[in-house]
Amino acid sequence: MTQVLPIDAVLPDIMAALVLKPNAVVVAPPGAGKTTRVAPAILDQPWCNGAVWLLSPRRLAARGAAERIAEEMGEAVGGRVGYATRLDSKQSAATRLLVMTPGLFRNRILADPELHGVSAVLFDEVHERSLDGDFALALAIDAQQGLRDDLRLVAMSATLDGVRFGALLGNAPVVKSEGKIWPLDLRHIGRRAEDRLEASVLAAVRHALADEAEGDMLAFLPGAADIERAATAVEDARLPLAVHRLHGQIDPALQRKALVRDLDGRRKLILATSIAETSLTIDGVRIVIDAGLSRRPRFDKAAGIARLVTERASQASATQRAGRAARQGSGVAYRLWEAAATAGMPPFDPPEIHENDLMPVVLDCASWGIVDPRQLGWLDPPSPAAISEAKTRLQAIGALAGDGRITAHGKALAAIPLPVPLAHMLLDAARAGEAEMAGRLAVLLTEPGLGGRGVDVEARLGRWRGQRNERSEG
Template sequence: MSSLPIQALFAPLQQALTDHSQIILEAPTGAGKSTALPMAMLQWPQINGKILMLEPRRVAARSVAQFIAKSRGEKVGDNVGYRVRGEAKVSANTRLEIVTEGILTRMIQQDPELTGIEVIIFDEIHERHLPTDLGLALALEVQESLRDDLKLIAMSATLSGLPLQNLMPDAAMLVSEGRSFDVEKVYRPVAGQQQWLDALASVIIDSVSTESKTVPVQYQQGSVLAFLPGKGEINKLQRLLSQKLDSQQFILCPLYGDLTPAEQDKAIAPAPDGKRKIVIATNVAESSLTIDGITIVVDSGYKREASFNPRTGVSRLSLKRISQASSIQRAGRAGRLAPGCCVRLWGQEEQSRLAKTEAPEISISELTSMALDCAYWGESNIENLPLLTPPPTIHQQVAWRLLAQLALVDAQHKITQQGQAAYELGCHPRLAHMLLQSKALADAHQQADLVSLACLLTAVLEARGLPKKGVDISQYLSLASQGLMANQVRKWQKLLAVSGDIKQIARDAASRDISSLLALAFPDRIAKARGKQGFQLSNGTGVTIDIEDNMSNHDWLVVADFQESQGRNAGRVYLAAAINSDHLHHDLASLISEHKICEWNEVKGRFYAERQQKIGDIIVSRTLESNVDSSLIVQALVSHIQRKGLSILNLDERFYQLQYRLKLAQQFAPEHDWPVIDTEHLLASLSQWLAPYLTEVNSIAKLQKVDILGHVKNLLTWSQQQTLNELLPTHWKMATGTSAPITYQVDDIASDNADIDQITNRQNGKSLGIQARALLSVRLQEALGLSQSPQLLHGKLVVTMELLSPAQRPIAVTADLASFWQGPYVDVKKEMRGRYPRHLWPDDPANTTATKFTKKKTPGLQ
């Protein structure tokens, strides 16, 4: 420990703690920032209070605490302890406490002054986990408003792409050298049609062979660390390797978040004497952990990323390539204790195409729990917190809407009394709402055990790594009455002031009670069967259940857990409870709402109205109505148009020309505040601009007679209509008195035409990036005397001339009339003189008076 590079920063760090309240420390892999630094800080005279160190992952928090305690010759829980979800080893003597992300946030919420805590260290902050971003934001607010003596240290393996200095501009900046040995990179892209998991198994087997073609012999004595995207792939690879490797020589150790602490410790510990260890891990092993004996890393290059889908309200799991930063972190695991080798299952040229860094979780995650954290903190807008990255607006809207539906916040996003009680239960807001409402349900049905049953259900839904027992959630209740899950159930029972034999309650739980409770948490996930495997959720989402599972035979379910996956059209249900129709219309009747709708029947060619009972998007029952109200017909017409598109209306070329002209006006004369009349906007706003004129329309035939162009024109003021006609007229007055029509083409509408002009802002000579053409069609004789093509939009758009023969057929197209008269016109004149001898074809067209008559009728040419 005394030789670690971080030692060189101890003196500057002590000085920084004296002079600054915020410190940013960049310390690459192997520097000792997670172990040597916090251990040394326990002895520094500048620190008298408690040190909290945040570790993003539970396995890292436990491992770091155990390592530091052992290095000090102490037991974990004495001066050095840790606290993770469901497990804590701390005492009154603990001065250095390693905690996971969510624990830190709750400590701040429960005691905003952080009594007794002097320093908070944010380790591995570059990983950008959502709770880390939130914890840092709250700590910064505490420091700003309550504890100016609180010291914050943000530590990162790299500051690349991390806007810490924007958030903490006055922080002291310190940089440590790393300590890692050279790692040789070997690229082994998957060949042809081979499955990447099979290829990975082959590479690992070859890597530990004495005759390896992949890994140089000098790395052969160490153990192997393989990176995979998830638990499923880890289990498959473990089965493949166990069939091909000698168990007397190799020990296979999976490593992922759902494993028990004992199983995780086994993966981190040194290999038994005489054996080599093969650790098969998720990205949990990317940082903070030093796994003894690793000299070879085999990297699949994949990760499993959960991105929130605001439409369905769940996160979609996708298999994605890791970033360059992640690949560097993974490779570095092979060089922590000695020189090593990293085998990458992709080509060297692909390495440079990987994204530079990972997307921060706040950009892709569900924000319901974070929003409740904000409300509990007293903040009604997530973006008002000092965050490294603002979250997507739509994700925030979905989160606040759900919290309002659960009555945990009010319309102004202020936390309610129910919301405060829900937060203090420490589970997802949906489940906290179920726990609180279960008491009211228990009183109504005179069933005191309903609250304890809700606690058991919550424990199941909060658990990780459940064994597979099918979709029926009742099959898992017995698990929740045992071990660590039972401890959590009893904590909730205590908070809710109830008691009961949870083993007995788990055995006696009735399906009706389970579904009633789950409906409190998931009112948007009532599911109706459609087809053999499929169900529709009340939020509109489609889900499936394996046909072999008994739950697929029910007509109605409440879905408690489902997952969307890349490449699947419907989500897959993991946990649900059955609902019978009698139950639906009694205990769950509050979820049913009544609607009166009117629609156009295309087959019968008429409107019809019906009364529908619905749960969200699911129609439970429907009854035809004999009288169709005119207001309902208007709604039906609007819906019909939105479904079919504007093309079903009485539209002609004049309508589309108005759209094109207005698009050009918006681009080049925005000072007139033009309305938006593109098709998408018009469809979305039918209720505002068209519906008022449909009250007398009761058929599609009458709809066809509505003056759509007139109503759209009325969206422009009289002044705007006059200005538009001046800037972009529909006709051009020729010298002969003829009003020649101008046809406009804009953007992709005419993208196939090679001669579209690029409009240029002539004031600054810069292209404005919109393609368009104004095409003026007129007989050539009426263009005589024009020295150049007309110009529109105050000279920004040159009109393209379509010159016609006396028979009104195109004979030339040009946007440069002067050049046309001097060049191509000569050939046109030769050809046309013989075909139309009675018409004028002068030798000097630019200086000839225009005419719309034959030579005989033209004055001076008789």
Template sequence: MIRYDALDALPVRGALPGLEDALAAHGTAVLVAPPGTGKTTLVPLALAGLLGHGPARRVLVAEPRRIAARAAARRMAWLLGEKVGGSIGFTVRGERVVGRHARVEVVTTGVLLQRLQRDQELAGVDVVVLDECHERHLDADTAAAFLWDVRQALRPELRLLAASATTDAEGWARLLGGAPVVEARGTGHPVEVVWAPPPRPVRPPHGMRVDPALLAHVGAVVRRALAERPGDVLCFLPGVGEIARVAAGLGDLGAVDVLQVHGRAPAAVQDAVLSPAERRRVVLATSVAESSLTVPGVRVVVDSGLAREPRVDHARGLSALATVRASQAAGRQRAGRAGREAPGWVYRCWAEAEDARLPRFPAPEIQVADLTAFALQAACWGDPDASGLALLDPPPGGAMAAARSVLTAVGAVDAAGRATARGTTLARLGLHPRLGRALLDTPGDAAEAVALLSEEVPRAYGDDLAAALRAVRRGGGGSETGRGRREGGAGRAGGQEGAGHTGGHGSAGRSGDAYAARWRAEVRRLRAVAEGSPGARPHDSTDRSTHDSTDGSATARPTTAPASDRAPALTPTLTPDRTAALVAAFAFPERVGRMVGGSYLMVSGTRAELAEGSALRGAEWIAVAVADRPIGRGHARVQLAAAVDEDVARLAAGALLREGDEVGWSGGDVVARRVERLGAVELAVRPLADPDPALVRDALLDGLRQEGFGLLRWTPDAVVLRQRLAFLRACVGDPWPDVADEALHARVDEWLEPELGRARRRADLARLDAGQALARLLPWASGQAGRLDELAPERIAVPSGSRIRIDYANPERPVLAVKLQEMFGLQESPAVAGVPLLVHLLSPAGRPAAVTADLASFWRGGYKDVRAELRGRYPKHPWPEDPATAEPTRHTKARQAR
């Protein structure tokens, strides 16, 4: 029996006529409706014709999260007075409840992508609703682009609706071919904002770290809200670890239940949160509760103001989740949860003045996430570089290049980026392409380890993949050793302990049991997929989406993975531990690492460190399945890995195995070795007695680049020659050569090659005459070389008859340092190549007495002061009153008289 009273109370009802008209006229529309108006539940029912009017249609609703998909389906079924499985069904990863006559099916965006790859026409579907578009998840953006292609090329009658509470409506309208924008005016209940900043400054979030003082403050605000306001409290926190910490601080609330909800929480806990309760509740949630969910009884929201977003370090092949300030759009979504059923309140744990400085919308996932799976989807769709896809934001070129590198390495795409048959298979596995490669290529039963890595692993299992597998086989409850607990990081975020009631503590055992149940279901699915069983149905029951990991639990994946695409064969016995190690190594071959100097050097060249007390300490080789690089740290931090041996390392990263002569400049000299290496990891090294002369030459040149041409023998004449040439280059230009270091490196073949060809080590360079080599650069061919002494002489004659050396150290103004008495009678300053010399006039003792570039002016003015100061100190030397007419001399007065 349809619950018309509940349907009539939904404010979006008033927008239905306009929405139907827009879809009828254009086939596409954008619906903007505030939280709580019924856009997720009432609109699909109306479009499907299930409310007693309108044509019967089959409607597919895509949600970004599994918890939202299940909740939306159950709410719609309740509104119709049915159970899920009749007119309303849902499909999420590992769970499908869809009846034969279903008119509305709610799926995750990951499931929708799988269906589109299998059946581009979406046969039998009349309308697709993309819900919560404002969240800008990568799968949702991709699905929208694919659907637009389908409508343009295959099914112009397919209707598309983009729906959101807060979004760039105009952007989506442009993307959908100028779609009309329909707005539903919310007549929901008012929500009062209470600003509740911390009493003292707290440290801003850094990487995954959140200041414990802020979490303590959030807990205090929850207590304040319970005391000041009626109803249940919904508190938003960035990740599972933060939820657990706040829950621990609320353990003494007594008559108040504390629930923890996130994307990995057991279905029973999620159902309990979405059901009315007799006791008062505090619900601690990640962003999974921002949209598409109504938590009954909630009148108060406490917003920490924080969120988690992915960050990818393509250079190191690592990714991390970063804690960031939540956007204004997210803040509005969160606040809206308080006004669903009655007037409410939102306590914001920041100052009102900070609110205007928050970003308007969250960063689009396509700009910050690992794009490997997206690139495979695009390649299978027939658009390898995604240039033809209708996307609000284009994928970054660097991220796409890194993704194509991974896909090429696993054989998913060819040299042109087109999907191979293997790539098509990988795309349909419902796994990240890395894990798909491990499932296909690992000998034996890889499903258990792949299933473990496909979802967030409880941190209580530790960082040893083999031990984690043993723990999950036992049904959870923690690692065997209890060591190596992770405190967060890319793909971890504090683990899974927050999944239950009892004052918010939710035991690790219960969390592990829930995880173990999901793991066993995924193992069964993967085994069926790997064996090609017709019952696997990957297109219906899989979802590679990681959007439920907005609690900080998205698996960190690197961006380069050179590896063979051939299925390997191993002769040793394949124990479960060894199979797990192979899975990690095949999925992340560039993250195989060897202990070198206190940390693991991975074949990618990045170093990784284990946590103190890790069960993996002592292993010579490991394969790192999950790692991050916290902001400000140079080394990666291992979150989950497996101990491997060198045979596994060679097999998994075989494409990076090289053996050859390596001759280079190291430690200040030429080093020649025969090296076998796996990427950056050296496996075996021996000295090379007779290295290739060409390699030696390159090493010497590298040494000269690193340490400069000071490695050569520079006689005083050679130094002066380089200075003279630099002067002529500066004041005359061509054909005089540029003798700066960069220019000399560029022309090394012309001037240094004969000598360099005879050198073998640093000591040989020190015997090379730089001046003799440099002379080869003089313009001999043009005949100008003979003018060197004319244009830039080493010495110049002065009035006394002396020939004084010119200092060309400054190529723009050479210096002539000469005793003052030797310049008597000279009216104009001497010049070379038309450039006046800067004359340093010296005292009889050879000390500078004056500096001038204009002798005539100096004789008229400055000389008087110099004469007055020095003639008493040097009475034996001539100090005439008129130096311009005096006889120049380099002698004393007595010797001059003789």
């Protein structure tokens, strides 16, 4: 029998809202079940004659959501329920519920603005405010208003941004699920400034093992290198734990293994980036260890590229992380900072639209037929200065004409699912007869960790050719 989840109580309200209006906002705390239950319920509605697309912010979450929904429906992934990401997909002619990333949705709506055969698009975890997520929602709203007044749009959030999203979606009704509240014990154990991060994590793991007799652990660290160092420290200590890494560079098979209980019944320690903050519940987790740090993209105007920087996590992020310990029962969260320091953390993660390179947004808008991206419906519009700078760089590579309209070269760039500079490199290389090598370089530069983490690109290419696993061959 399928487990009853808190979201089930409000599913009738959500379905009724979508009969009265084309749009709705669903606000439900993590673990309430919005990711896995709302989309399947829409499939059964009389007005839903086509496909339902569920947009999930990360590849891991998209694949995991599809697998969980299919499991609850008693089916295999690739039948009625499928998923599609940039390098991996399982779908068929029978697929009606397709989970995808916002970046892939952007490609599909630009190619087919009317979204033929699609009845509803759901935007999960909209509170994360990724650039791809915000842009995908803006394009969908524009398509609905100009081409598809029968298209249903649903924004789903774990935080109380519902009113703002409701206004953006034409005063759409906001349906709230209270969720199941389990006791959560917050313990601020601090961290000495002179200690390496992996040493502090190891100390917190020992602390948790001494205090908590049962339950798996989920530790949040800023990046893949931090995770590897912490994993090595814990494994060298020979603690009674099965250690798992969980980040975007891990092979999909190992990612799946981290999400389920240990087959041999051992307690688990999952070392993860912010990839594990929201979306699917990780079964068995009762203990969270939070380093209080995040890796975020910041556009370097001087270099013309985005860099990942390590910063303090936001208060909202810390709350999300701690809540992972209390999704299935009472839990405890160990925080590697003093309680008083929480007030000094930024309240929320800044919207990526204020931090990222806008070249792809400006180019895609030009492909959409809009010279000024601010004409679209944004929760937070991009700044005129950032738009102007992006236009200047796009004109320099021949992607935009002087009046801001897209050129033939720009249309070719927009059709390639890569960052604009890499797409430009790919087309230039193709003209020089080096398309295959350029394609390999583009994949290597957009898939961190593929072929290793060194700065020697030639060495990484060589190691990649020799790798035989699901990720390297995807």
